[in-house]
């Protein structure tokens with residue numbers, strides 16, 4: 001895959017640093033504390049030196065610490081000593097990140113997503129009266145679209161349009177060309193570093209990535225909230241939620257695994273296991289699901305109140321799910337997507353941006369997590385288990401998504417139709 005920097009959830013934030021399943025062993029440094037989830041794993045503290053004996057997969061390595069052996073999560077280990085030479089620039093990959101956002105290709109992909117962009121426009125129109133004379137901060141203004149929609153549909157006193165990438169220079173020209181320079185002030189810099197003349201009444205941002213959180217731009221938004229939003233000020237989006245369902249993905253399965261059954265009347269099925277490893281060890285970030293592929297009623301595994309949530313709460317999020325299967329089919333995996341809600345002062349109901357398969361497609365599409373082999377389910381079966389989103393302790397824009405599942409005819413049936421566990425790096 002070409003390396004083009006972050007592309008709204010693609011896995012392009014570089015691949016140096018943590019080793020991936022190379023088969024090379026050696027001594028690694030723990031980048032953060034880890035508490036063993038069971039007896040097969042090792043607990044360790046940040047900075048401890050761990051001897052890796054076998055890199056079993058991208059996610060779990062067999063290792064030794066103080067004479068004890070067990071599995072350790074690869075994402076917690078680094079070849080370099082993070083206490084000494086990994087600066088913030090390395091772990092946030094800001095150069096690469098902002099460079100990718102300075103390209104029009106990426107900005108065009110977002111602008112061309114009418115569902116997304118018109119939602120922000122609708123919020124500004126609906127809040128016209130409230131916005132009059134208000135100061136607004138647009139965190140990560142990109143091409144300036146949200147700031148300009150605000151100035152076009154309402155009469156804010158000022159919109160501070162903050163953009164860290166080089167694009168800011170061009171955005172300023174676009175703002176001027178639209179006759180909005182007296183209202184929209186483009187500020188180039190990280191929002192963490194810029195100075196505003198005072199607090200703002202409203203903070204707006206489009207920060208959402210794959211599985212809602214990837215890129216962790218939300219951390220910058222929350223810092224800006226704490227620094228610049230006045231008490232009782234408005235956050236747009238106001239809430240954000242992540243949804244999950246067990247799903248079928250027949251075409252994906254046939255394309256990637258079924259392909260290896262027969263080719264030219266020769267049996268290639270020996271390669272099916274390797275194909276699952278190669279294709280399904282990471283999520284598919286741009287999967288467009290058919291609503292019929294949902295095997296159960298989706299559930300909400302994460303709900304954030306943007307005026308209250310703290311960054312520390314995003315390090316590890318776990319959710320125990322119980323899905324009752326509504327539809328017969330092969331369960332190929334799980335699919336996730338997010339929705340955001342915009343509460344408009346003095347006006348109900350809220351405006352919703354929903355990226356799920358039941359709504360009009362957006363550029364985010366859905367995220368697909370494929371199991372290595374499907375499980376045949378029928379209505380009335382239960383899929384019980386957990387999902388854990390773990391932010392990478394070293395690579396701060398990345399996270400992993402770990403599933404544990406059991407499929408059975410009832411929640412307490414002794415025999416499972418299928419069960420397993422799998423961790424997906426997104427992307428480290």
Ligand SMILES: C[S@@+](CC[C@H](N)C(=O)[O-])C[C@H]1O[C@@H](n2cnc3c(N)ncnc32)[C@H](O)[C@@H]1O
Pocket residue numbers: 097098101102110111139140141142143144145146162163164165189190191192205206207208217220
């Ligand atoms: C998802 S894009 C949205 C762009 C634009 N608001 C839109 O809706 O089309 C996020 C933008 O935020 C910028 N950004 C991300 N983190 C930032 C930070 N800490 N400070 C300033 N800009 C940031 C990125 O460079 C990118 O242009």
